[in-house]
Amino acid sequence: MLSKKALSISPSPTMAIDSKAKEMKSRGIDVIGFGAGEPDFDTPLHIRDAAVRAIEEGYTRYTPVTGNLELKEAIADKLKKENGLIYDPAQIVVSNGAKHSLFNTLAAILNPDDEVMIPAPYWVSYPEMVRLNDGIPVTVETSENNFFKITSADLEKAYTNKSKALILNSPSNPTGQICSEEDLGMIAEFCCKRGILIIADEIYEKLIYGNYRHISIATFSERAKELTILVNGVSKSYAMTGWRIGYTASTLDIARVMGNIQSHATSNPNSIAQKAAEAAIRGPQACVEEMRIAFDQRCKYMFRRVKAIPYLDALEPHGTFYLFVSVAETVNKMFKGQLICGSDDFASLLLKNRKVAVVPGTGFGAPNHIRLSFATSMENIVVGLDRIEAFVNELE
Secondary structure: OOOHHHHHHHOOOHHHHHHHHHHHHHHOOOOOOOOOOOOOOOOOOOHHHHHHHHHOOOOOOOOOOOOOOHHHHHHHHHHHHHOOOOOOHHHHHEEHHHHHHHHHHHHHOOOOOOOOEEEOOOOHHHHHHHHHHOOOOEEEOOHHHHHOOOOOOHHHOOOOOOEEEEEEOOOOOEEEOOHHHHHHHHHHHHHHOOEEEEEEEOOOOOOOOOOOOOHHHOOEEEEEEEEEEEEOOOOOOOOOEEEEEEEEEEOHHHHHHHHHHHHHHHOOOOOOHHHHHHHHOOOHHHHHHHHHHHHHHHHHHHHEEEHOOOOEOOOOOEEEEEEEEHHHHHHHEEEHHHHHHHOHHHHHHHHHHHHHHHHEHHHOOOHHHHHEEEOOOHHHHHHHHHHHHHHHHHHO
16 A cells, blocks of 8 residues: 555654654653754844744745745855855755755656765765665765775775766764865766766755865866755754755756756745745854854863773764764673664663663664764763763673
């Protein structure tokens, strides 16, 4: 009775962990959640005010399917000023969150059995989105010893004559690593030589720490720009996860196809949220920097603490609000008579016995890792890490 394709899709482990933690909290259980990938800050006041004005002024009807012109012009101005990229508003498609933008992208470019190269560790939804659009996800294996960077040899190994696109996520969820200019140049050259489309997920571009900086791969050449579908949104940078506004910038042909798809799937994105997103992009940016500084402080603390806990290890994140922690040394150890065979067991036992919710790395293509989000209060981080340390110290 049900679609075989739909039945083959795995539920999101990040959403499952977050839902489980919230359900436990609703029953009065003191759970510390390191699962959710959303800022714990309120949406800045000037953005909320813009939404209120939109309601009061009756801006509650349909807009153009791909977003109103004012918002698309704001996005185009942002891309020119911050990323050095020139796009006409007609090349921009505004959707119901960056996840929707990614789905539209894959729906627009994939034919049955087209392959999409996805570097691992990867965001949990990438492979499932590819499958939902009749494509074949092909994992590009990377090494933690090389900071999870893609090498030309990695790409060559994954490439076939069916390769249609490469998904590039920098800064990376879940690892927090950033592609350098040299890395991006190599990837751009590889894809340009073979005509491979580049899906550049840049949703965390404003959450970068230290001396690192974000570079859009579309800036490397006109050919690279032609092959790139840039994906971004306001959710992470402006604490607007629930507002659901994402966007793409691409060639006009691809944008038109995405617009056609969206016209039948959802019609326009939320009209009020569009006005809020315009205020976010055009308005004062001090709020973004305040959040970034807070995340940076939490990042440094969490990284130091985790490095000091026995059997755990991690690379220092340079962006996002995640720490990707290796639990490989806990494999085959016991907790109160129960064997740990990987991150799924580690996460399950930790939640059950120490009331700390973490995301196992299985869904990220890294079964011996867990992801910790530091998009939560410092108080929660301190208490949660204390509990993790106590849990690990009981392993036999």
